[in-house]
Amino acid sequence: xxxxxxxxxxxxxxxxxxxVSIMDAASEVFCRESFAGANIDxxxxxxxxxxxxxxxxxxxxxxxxxxIVRDLTERCNAGIFATISTFPDxxxxxxxxxxxxxxxxxxxxxxxxDGKFLRKLIQTEGERYPELFAEWxxxxxxxxxxxxxxxxxxxxxxxxxxxxxxxxxARQFLALANAELQTTFMLGGTPDEDEVLQSATxxxxxxxxxxxxxxxxxxxxxxGALTNx
Amino acid sequence: xxxxxxxxxxxxxxxxxxxVSIMDAASEVFCRESFAGANIDxxxxxxxxxxxxxxxxxxxxxxxxxxIVRDLTERCNAGIFATISTFPDxxxxxxxxxxxxxxxxxxxxxxxxDGKFLRKLIQTEGERYPELFAEWxxxxxxxxxxxxxxxxxxxxxxxxxxxxxxxxxARQFLALANAELQTTFMLGGTPDEDEVLQSATxxxxxxxxxxxxxxxxxxxxxxGALTNx
DNA sequence: GACGAATTGGACAAGAGTGTCTAAATTTGT
DNA sequence: ACAAATTTAGACACTCTTGTCCAATTCGTC
Numbered sequence: 001x002x003x004x005x006x007x008x009x010x011x012x013x014x015x016x017x018x019x020v021s022i023m024d025a026a027s028e029v030f031c032r033e034s035f036a037g038a039n040i041d042x043x044x045x046x047x048x049x050x051x052x053x054x055x056x057x058x059x060x061x062x063x064x065x066x067x068i069v070r071d072l073t074e075r076c077n078a079g080i081f082a083t084i085s086t087f088p089d090x091x092x093x094x095x096x097x098x099x100x101x102x103x104x105x106x107x108x109x110x111x112x113x114d115g116k117f118l119r120k121l122i123q124t125e126g127e128r129y130p131e132l133f134a135e136w137x138x139x140x141x142x143x144x145x146x147x148x149x150x151x152x153x154x155x156x157x158x159x160x161x162x163x164x165x166x167x168x169x170a171r172q173f174l175a176l177a178n179a180e181l182q183t184t185f186m187l188g189g190t191p192d193e194d195e196v197l198q199s200a201t202x203x204x205x206x207x208x209x210x211x212x213x214x215x216x217x218x219x220x221x222x223x224g225a226l227t228n229x
Numbered sequence: 230x231x232x233x234x235x236x237x238x239x240x241x242x243x244x245x246x247x248x249v250s251i252m253d254a255a256s257e258v259f260c261r262e263s264f265a266g267a268n269i270d271x272x273x274x275x276x277x278x279x280x281x282x283x284x285x286x287x288x289x290x291x292x293x294x295x296x297i298v299r300d301l302t303e304r305c306n307a308g309i310f311a312t313i314s315t316f317p318d319x320x321x322x323x324x325x326x327x328x329x330x331x332x333x334x335x336x337x338x339x340x341x342x343d344g345k346f347l348r349k350l351i352q353t354e355g356e357r358y359p360e361l362f363a364e365w366x367x368x369x370x371x372x373x374x375x376x377x378x379x380x381x382x383x384x385x386x387x388x389x390x391x392x393x394x395x396x397x398x399a400r401q402f403l404a405l406a407n408a409e410l411q412t413t414f415m416l417g418g419t420p421d422e423d424e425v426l427q428s429a430t431x432x433x434x435x436x437x438x439x440x441x442x443x444x445x446x447x448x449x450x451x452x453g454a455l456t457n458x
Numbered sequence: 459g460a461c462g463a464a465t466t467g468g469a470c471a472a473g474a475g476t477g478t479c480t481a482a483a484t485t486t487g488t
Numbered sequence: 489a490c491a492a493a494t495t496t497a498g499a500c501a502c503t504c505t506t507g508t509c510c511a512a513t514t515c516g517t518c
Contacts, residue, residue: 037265175408
């Protein structure tokens, strides 16, 4: 029933506008209230849309929920890969560059709206939709962690780091960068820019104490420590 | 109206048995279904108790929920402090001792029933009960983290570690020990013994690469590490 | 075994939420 | 400006849940 030409992705401006408006409101409400606690009227009100329109678009509450998780997973993944592409492959100042990278990761992927919502939904409803969240696990950590590990492997190969297992190092890098934000995340809060920077700074410093090459040029004194396994 | 003597803590065996049975079932159901998704009949059935009994004991759903969070917080805290008291103040083999400590922490406080439930409830309902979970934050991380930090400070002072900020080190220690368990935790799963050991081992190794004293000359006597402060 | 307290099951009212249906109003493309 | 598609508000049936009430039963203790 399409009229031939371009209106294939965007059937109608208003229609699509409602769709995103519904998705936005629904993520918000599902996150705040949990699946069981959310109700359609709330979502409709928050989206500025009638209840019936939601049913027209998405069929029922559960389908809406699934659509939202898929959408969030996709968008978060895109953000993470975009951020990974800014990984400092040729660092000028390794510490500063890694801190900046960790901050970007946090700000753009973990603390932003999508990241916060997706995390909350996974934590809250993960057990109820095993296959849906298994999908997230494969698409999310299953693809992003190896990508980060590959960057660290390259950095190590180029002589900037001393890493045995890049996969372990990648996970630990992320864990360290977020070490100080755990409690805030637990309670669903959003750390401010300073906290993110602080945590990233402390995390990267520790990471480099563990995996950094001892200063190569100037003082060769500590190099001996590397030899004993 | 008490009958004088001992029956002050335990009014009646059956009564108290029902009480814990209700608490157990309710934690289970609240965690699995979230506050809004849980219903009293479910809890009653799982506790092997009539619905009315639950109302007799706890008044209403919300009071029951609050009682459970308080109970879990208390029990988890007790477990954490008990575990902290096993911190290796005089380590024989620093790496092995810290790994064992990290494993104990995980097994007894984070992966066990109470830890898992409390974490889930905080994540799921934290935003809805700000004052209740603020209380948790003070009683939990607010007291346990400094306690762990103090132990690390002592270890550093005794010459086993090279630590600038014990608070940061303590948080990073925990973050590293759990680095590989994050995804499992997110989805509400319980990592098995091997995964816990693996994560703790990798985490502690990295921790020691960052904060351990560089091996003194001969590795025959590690006691030598005590002298260089 | 007897007494009082606690528990039980079932009925009940009140309220809230889902999903459907309708006719009227609005928006969209042409 | 017209015709088709979409949206809207409201009513509706249905189900589920909470919290109360009560009479009958069971339990714990003496």
